[in-house]
Amino acid sequence: MTRKVELKVALVVAGSMIGLAVGSAAAQQDQATTQHALAATPECSNNKGETVRFGNTDSGRAGLAAGMAIREGSGSPRVMRSNFSAAPVEFQQFIDRHECAHHQTGDVDRPHPPRNGPEHLMNESISDCVAIRRLRDEEGFGQASFEKVAAALRSDMAKIGFPASSIASRLRNLAGCFANPASAEDLINSVLQQRGLHNQP
Numbered sequence: 001m002t003r004k005v006e007l008k009v010a011l012v013v014a015g016s017m018i019g020l021a022v023g024s025a026a027a028q029q030d031q032a033t034t035q036h037a038l039a040a041t042p043e044c045s046n047n048k049g050e051t052v053r054f055g056n057t058d059s060g061r062a063g064l065a066a067g068m069a070i071r072e073g074s075g076s077p078r079v080m081r082s083n084f085s086a087a088p089v090e091f092q093q094f095i096d097r098h099e100c101a102h103h104q105t106g107d108v109d110r111p112h113p114p115r116n117g118p119e120h121l122m123n124e125s126i127s128d129c130v131a132i133r134r135l136r137d138e139e140g141f142g143q144a145s146f147e148k149v150a151a152a153l154r155s156d157m158a159k160i161g162f163p164a165s166s167i168a169s170r171l172r173n174l175a176g177c178f179a180n181p182a183s184a185e186d187l188i189n190s191v192l193q194q195r196g197l198h199n200q201p
C-alpha cells in the first residue's frame, strides 16, 4: 500500500513533462554545438489502420527534442517532431515510437484525461513501454542502446527540474518493459481490448 502511494506521487510529478514533451538534448557541456543527424521515421499506423505521418516543427524549447501526437486540422494523424537534431539518434527513435504509441492505443482520439492525473500517467507509461519494446524487437536495441535512451531521458528530466525520485520511477518502468519479453503488440492489443477499441486496418 505504502509503495503504491509513493509510486503514484512520483508518477504525478514525472507526468508534467511526459505528455507532449518527451524532452531530450545532448549532454549539457556540448548542447550548444552538437547537432545529430535525424533518425529515420518508423512505420506507424493508428488503431483504425490510418497511416500516421511524421513532420518537423521549430516550436518548442531550443535544445530540447520533443514529440507530439496529433490530428491535423484536416484530420490526418501526425507526429510532430521538434528540435530532434538536439538528441542522440537512439532518443529520437524512442520519441518517435512513444508518440506513435499514442496513436496506436487510440489516445489521440480519446478525450484528454486530466493532466498528470492517473489516467494520463498510465497512458505515458504505456507509450514508453511500447516504444522501448519496438526498439528492442524491431531495431535490435540491446543494453547499450537502452542506456543511451535512459541517459537522455534522465538528463532532460533533470534539466527540466524533475526530482530524482520521479526520474527513477520513469526509468524503472522503462527498464521493466525492456526486460519483459512481451511484445509492443501484446501491450497495444490488451489496451485496445480494455478500451473496447478495435484494431481494424
Ligand SMILES: [Zn+2]
Pocket: 018, 019, 020, 098, 099, 102, 123, 124, 127
Ligand atoms: Zn506521451
